[in-house]
Amino acid sequence: MxxxxxxxxxxxxxxxxxxxxxxxxxxxxxxxxxxxxxxxxxxxxxxxxxxxxxxxxxxxxxxxxxxxxxxxxxxxxxxxxxxxxxxxxxxxxxxxxxxxxxxxxxxxxxxxxxxxxxxxxxxxxxxxxxxxxxxxxxxxxxxxxxxxxxxxxxxxxxxxxxxxxxxNQMHAVTAVSGSGPAYLFYFAQCFVESAKKLGLPEALAETLALETVIGAANLIEQSDDDVETLRHNVTSPNGTTQAGLAALMEGNTVKSRVEACCLAAAKRSLELS
Ligand SMILES: NC(=O)c1ccc[n+]([C@@H]2O[C@H](COP(=O)([O-])OP(=O)(O)OC[C@H]3O[C@@H](n4cnc5c(N)ncnc54)[C@H](OP(=O)(O)O)[C@@H]3O)[C@@H](O)[C@H]2O)c1
Incomplete structure (x- = not known):
């Protein structure tokens, strides 16, 4: 309708x-x-x-x-x-x-x-x-x-x-899509701060980091590949991206923090019910 x-x-x-x-x-x-x-x-x-x-x-x-x-x-x-x-x-x-x-x-x-x-x-x-x-x-x-x-x-x-x-699935939905934009805004904020720490001028750091987030999101939307394939496609052996990802993925801490983040939001939704 x-x-x-x-x-x-x-x-x-x-x-x-x-x-x-x-x-x-x-x-x-x-x-x-x-x-x-x-x-x-x-x-x-x-x-x-x-x-x-x-x-x-x-x-x-x-x-x-x-x-x-x-x-x-x-x-x-x-x-x-x-x-x-x-x-x-x-x-x-x-x-x-x-x-x-x-x-x-x-x-x-x-x-x-x-x-x-x-x-x-x-x-x-x-x-x-x-x-x-x-x-x-x-x-x-x-x-x-x-x-x-x-x-x-x-x-x-x-x-x-x-x-x-x-x-009951609404708790998970709330944790993922309801609260999700805030997680990604936080990632973008950290990315901007890192770009500044590398010595880029503030405005350029912000533009490069945020436009990269936007471009990557658009690519996810328009590509037929899943996110893991998209990541592999831009990670040449021994290249700069691989070096960066190795640091990001060390000890699986990002993965476990993201899991903890979604779990905490779902738990809070349950508490409010
Ligand atoms: N924000 C999000 O991203 C998001 C995402 C998904 C779902 N939600 C849901 O959306 C709902 C609202 O969240 P929100 O972030 O929009 O909260 P919010 O910014 O605090 O908005 C609630 C609004 O209602 C007003 N209000 C409070 N009591 C009132 C009353 N008795 N009569 C008339 N207006 C009154 C508040 O005024 P005062 O500021 O004066 O109290 C405020 O302007 C929540 O239940 C939340 O779970 C939010």
């Missing part, structure tokens, strides 16, 4: 922070009608930037007109805040509303307990490249037949979309 931007209906976004904004910006860039979007956030500055684009904005739930029926309720609050205060939004959910939660760790059954009016719940784990149409989104729902196609078509405008059929 390819839902037209106008046919999506009314979308309520609760929480215009990093993830709520990433999704909202992505939808606006993709031509979603701003007057069909309603945003609740506590920060007046955040709201102002969307208000000027034609989005309906509210600092408090009491200000949202009572007669509105939302097709999509996008919950983009921090998991801790959801547990403590989400019930105030329950009256904004009608039987025809699909609740879409992007919160890490918060399970469907917990959401249904906290928001008893929500009969249709879809969890989506996005990541921040969604704001430039390059996100990876993973969905889970017990009622996928009802709203699955609508939710998939909404989020597929922001990148690629994949379903899982076991909610």
């Amino acid at each position: 390819n839902v037209s931007r106008e046919a999506v209906g009314k979308i309520l976004v609760v929480g215009g922070g990093r993830m709520g904004s990433a999704i909202l910006n992505g939808w606006l860039d993709q031509g979603f009608v701003p007057s069909n979007i309603y945003l609740i956030d506590r920060d007046a500055n955040t709201l102002k930037q969307y208000e000027t684009q034609g989005v309906h904005t509210f600092t408090a739930v009491e200000d949202v007109p009572k007669n509105l029926v939302f097709d999509i309720f996008l919950l983009a609050l921090k998991p801790q805040i959801i547990a403590a205060s989400v019930e105030q939004f329950d009256h904004l959910i009608s039987p025809k509303t699909c609740l879409v939660s992007v919160a890490a760790g918060v399970m469907v059954n917990t959401l249904k307990q906290l928001l008893p009016s929500a009969k249709n719940v879809v969890r989506v784990m996005p990541n921040t490249p969604a704001m430039i149409g390059k996100g990876v989104m993973v969905g889970f729902s017990y009622e996928q037949d009802m709203f699955g196609e609508l939710v998939e078509s909404l989020f597929a405008t922001l990148g690629s979309f994949h379903w899982i059929i076991d909610e």
Whole structure:
């Protein structure tokens, strides 16, 4: 199903922070009608930037007109805040509303307990490249037949979309694609710092390191080879790349740190559930 931007209906976004904004910006860039979007956030500055684009904005739930029926309720609050205060939004959910939660760790059954009016719940784990149409989104729902196609078509405008059929896999998904951009930003930061330490001027160090990361990512996307083959292809025996990789791979420490990183994120997702 390819839902037209106008046919999506009314979308309520609760929480215009990093993830709520990433999704909202992505939808606006993709031509979603701003007057069909309603945003609740506590920060007046955040709201102002969307208000000027034609989005309906509210600092408090009491200000949202009572007669509105939302097709999509996008919950983009921090998991801790959801547990403590989400019930105030329950009256904004009608039987025809699909609740879409992007919160890490918060399970469907917990959401249904906290928001008893929500009969249709879809969890989506996005990541921040969604704001430039390059996100990876993973969905889970017990009622996928009802709203699955609508939710998939909404989020597929922001990148690629994949379903899982076991909610427990959401912890691993969160650890890999949800939190993943931050790991790669950290790698890129270390790479820039190393380039500077080698004596390159700051601006050049940044350009060379970051454009290499971007170029390599594009090559992964466009090549038919897997990442291991791509690495072998640029590693001549006894060359500079081999010398660098030998140092990077010594003792398998990078591999075990990456494993520890993903494991810790998945464990935290489980703790939040
Ligand atoms: N960031 C990511 O990369 C990422 C990736 C995947 C999933 N997620 C999920 O996305 C959700 C949001 O994360 P985030 O990083 O976007 O958090 P965030 O930046 O803190 O955004 C939450 C926003 O909601 C606002 N808010 C808090 N309580 C509110 C209330 N009662 N009414 C209205 N607005 C309220 C916050 O305002 P204040 O700042 O004033 O508290 C903030 O602007 C989380 O559940 C997270 O698990 C995030």
